[in-house]
Amino acid sequence: MLYLLINLVEAQVHGLLNIGDGYLIILTDKKSEKFLTMTIGKAEGEAILIAKEGIKTPRPLTHELTTNIIKHLDGKIKHVEIYDLRNGVYYAKIYLSKKLFIFDRVEVIDARPSDAIALALRFKTKILVNEKLFENFEIPRIKIKEEKKRFFDI
Secondary structure, rough: OOOOOOOEEEEEEEEEOOOOOOOOOEEEOOOOOEEEEEEEEHHHHHHHHHHHHOOOOOOOOHHHHHHHHHHHEEEEEEEEEEEEOOEEEEEEEEEEEEEEEEEEEEEEEEEEEHHHHHHHHHOOEEEEEHHHHHHHHHHHHHOOOOOOOOOOOO
């Protein structure tokens, strides 16, 4: 079995840009000025917005339902990992844990990055990204007057 060592860095959702039939999500490395962009579907973008803005829905949507199921079964998401880009497609994993007596049992689940991010925000857990995915993208730090903006204003 081949194991690849990758350097993971913690990222945060910096913003979402509505591009008509989907969203452009911007993740930033928490310790530097580097960023990563991904195009995601409309429903996934709205699920991320709902979580980021703390919007309550009258009935559970897909990611709320998934969150409720995991919590009801005494599980939690330890963290999510965006680890690869192949042929223009990003790959992610969700690290789901459940207590068994005094031990944590961890299951690794393949996921789309947008779904992994939507769930990570609901569980208030870390979003880890392979450092190499940030390599060629950087935002210059510019001091601007702080202004209260809604999350999706970029």
